[in-house]
Amino acid sequence: AQSVTQPDIHITVSEGASLELRCNYSYGATPYLFWYVQSPGQGLQLLLKYFSGDTLVQGIKGFEAEFKRSQSSFNLRKPSVHWSDAAEYFCAVRMDSNYQLIWGAGTKLIIKP
Amino acid sequence: ETGVTQSPTHLIKTRGQQVTLRCSSQSGHNTVSWYQQALGQGPQFIFQYYREEENGRGNFPPRFSGLQFPNYSSELNVNALELDDSALYLCASSLQGLQETQYFGPGTRLLVL
Numbered sequence: 001a002q003s004v005t006q007p008d009i010h011i012t013v014s015e016g017a018s019l020e021l022r023c024n025y026s027y028g029a030t031p032y033l034f035w036y037v038q039s040p041g042q043g044l045q046l047l048l049k050y051f052s053g054d055t056l057v058q059g060i061k062g063f064e065a066e067f068k069r070s071q072s073s074f075n076l077r078k079p080s081v082h083w084s085d086a087a088e089y090f091c092a093v094r095m096d097s098n099y100q101l102i103w104g105a106g107t108k109l110i111i112k113p
Numbered sequence: 114e115t116g117v118t119q120s121p122t123h124l125i126k127t128r129g130q131q132v133t134l135r136c137s138s139q140s141g142h143n144t145v146s147w148y149q150q151a152l153g154q155g156p157q158f159i160f161q162y163y164r165e166e167e168n169g170r171g172n173f174p175p176r177f178s179g180l181q182f183p184n185y186s187s188e189l190n191v192n193a194l195e196l197d198d199s200a201l202y203l204c205a206s207s208l209q210g211l212q213e214t215q216y217f218g219p220g221t222r223l224l225v226l
Contacts, residue, residue: 004155032211043117043217044156044203051212090155094211099169100146101215103155 002027004093006104014112015083021076021107023091031093033074034101035065039087047089050074061085086111117206117218125224131192134221136204138185144168145187146215147179148203156203162187163209199225 003026013019025031032051036044048059055067065076074091091104118137126132138145144163148156158171162181176192185206191198201222205215 043219046214099161100158100171105155
């Protein structure tokens with residue numbers, strides 16, 4: 001069965017430090033890949049998505065993600081985090097056979113001042 | 114352009130009752146998807162509606178049902194509520210298509226006692 005794994009439940013980084021959130025998926029072909037952010041009391045907001053082409057994609061709020069087919073990974077990065085980035089981050093995939101999104105369990109990002 | 118809205122924001126029900134949650138899609142969107150997000154987990158796909166017809170369903174029992182109206186607003190109905198139905202219910206609207214982005218509402222927090 002298709003699945004998405006986000007191995008880190010929590011990550012703590014200092015403000016201004018770099019960030020990498022990991023995402024691995026299990027699927028035979030290349031899925032459509034998404035990163036969303038969820039802040040308390042707010043809906044899920046799309047950060048970026050990958051369908052095909054350049055494997056390094058740029059998103060909003062200074063985030064980027066790199067698709068690595070050989071590792072079945074789609075890791076999210078940011079060179080310098082801000083306190084406002086504290087939130088929960090979800091990786092999601094969609095197979096080409098249907099429309100549903102399959103989600104990871106999320107990674108909670110904590111920012112140290 | 115108005116975003117996706119959901120009502121109510123919070124709801125408390127008792128086991129065995131029925132509940133209806135409502136979603137108003139983003140203007141111009143013809144597809145709505147519903148997700149259940151239990152505490153500490155990623156969203157789980159319940160079903161999707163396109164042009165008032167169910168267009169895909171996740172692993173949820175028939176007591177979870179939905180409707181999509183001609184104005185693309187939507188309802189999620191849950192009968193015979195169980196304690197495990199306590200969760201955040203998210204609605205997402207989009208255009209139809211595998212590459213289309215889903216835009217999420219803030220969710221309805223349901224507590225079943």
